[in-house]
Amino acid sequence: MSNKSFSRRRAGSLAANTTTYVLLSIVTAIVLVPFFWMVTTSLKHQSKIFLFPPQWIPRPFVWENYVEVFTRQPFHLYFFNSTYIAVLVTVGTCLFAALAGYAFAKLQFPFKNTIFLVLLSSMMIPTEVTAIPLFEWMTALQLVNTHFPLIVPPMLGAYGMFGVFLLRQFFITVPSDLDEAAKIDGCTPWTTFIRIMLPLCVPALATLCIFVFLHSWNEFFEPLIYLNSSELYTLPLALSLFTDQSGTEWHLLMAASVIATLPLLVVFFFAQKKFIEGIAMSGMK
């Protein structure tokens, strides 16, 4: 290649790269503005929210808004509710999905593939259809206005099935020599699962964990229909408490939104590479 065409190509790719950066910066700015706006509003004094021209940086920073979120509502309670529900759902889903995924991938039993296909097909059912009878049943069992419907049905329902599918795919890729060797050494399927398979599937399990935790933490529809008493509220639902007929307290609502979003963004920041890869994988195969 001659020197001239080489430098022309260099110039061309430089221009292309600049265009790429400009376009990406625009989209990124649009996507990040809501976060910026959320954080700055959460630190403004109530009287400064409607100022014109708008204050892009709050003067002064009103950290008291964050204190007020907790004194106005028992926000620590909502935080606790969201956390323990998400943890239980995540642990349960991962354990049961891993057990079933391992059985479908590595154990032999009659009707295995038929059962798997039936479970898989349930991922097609929209939650809106099943929500109505489930609500009736929970009413009959007097479990409405408890956390039970937010923990057990998600764990063993549609999200659980997704987990089974994801982990079965993973266990299939584990060489069969491993579990055959374990079998010869006298391991039962249970000890093989706990000692060999579970440690091996940590990467896949981590992806499923983050997935399920995110979903549970952000879930809105189920808490909305099942919870009446505000002390049982989860974070997404609790946010509505800062809006009423007399208006919205934007500074408190935004502070509460930051509190509800921050833990996830921190986790996501550290896990993002694995997580995005995991999504790309499960989306593709």
Place this chain on the structure above:
Amino acid sequence: MLRSEKWYGYLFISPMVLGFAAFLLGPILTAFFMSFTNWSLFKETSYIGFDNYKTAFTNDPVFWETVGNTLYFSAGLVPLNLLLALGLALLLKNKLPGIGFFRTAIFTPVVTSLVVWAIVFKYIFATDAGMVNQLLEMIGVQGPAWLYNMDLAMPVVIVVSVLKNVGLNMVIFLAALHDVPKMYYEAAELDGATRWNVLTKVTLPLISPSVFLALMLTLIGSLKVFGQIYVMTGGGPGTSTYVLVYYIYQQAFKLYEFGYASAIAFILFFIVLALTLVQWSVRKRWVHHEQ
């Protein structure tokens, strides 16, 4: 040995199988039965055949409006989301310095709670204090009441929804672009193909299975839009953003008309199923599978 493996197998799958029976299969059969009754909190339940379906189709103008609004939402969201996701994936696929930052930033809203996202945008599009109108005012334009305008509310919700979820499709496309063998591009370059030709003749056909997957997921998701409507517009102004799931929610959990709500939920299910089958059947025309 084999005998015990069999029982271990059944034991291991039993939680999920029981969960499937109790929380998926049972409810769907019940919902199907409910949709043929006038099941309600306030009256004796009786079998009424196809009356719920008949009412919805012939005697309930709100139902048709919700169907129209739902399709409007999908028709706006799906192409916008896919085109933007594809464009971003093409920009992000090269390993340039700092590309990881952009990738993460654009994916961040996917992780964020839909409710938080919708609340913040409700504020951004607020009539007086909203950032959009404050920016417009700086250049001397009087901004509209975005979410209180019959013609603007739905487009605003669509744009907000695209920004929330475009990252997911972007990641799917990135993974697909990553798998396209380099030799195709080298061959195209040798042939002197233009960028547009490379995109339409090489890249798009090769990633078409992923485009199909993203299309299906986005379309199905868009037909079930709820949270952003509930938070941003509450179905209003008027009934301009009343969508199917919002209507199901109102009928079932506000009015406790479980029978009618179940019928509408099944109609939604059939719409999803029909569109999925249509997509599936035309798939062969444009989805390219490498041998």
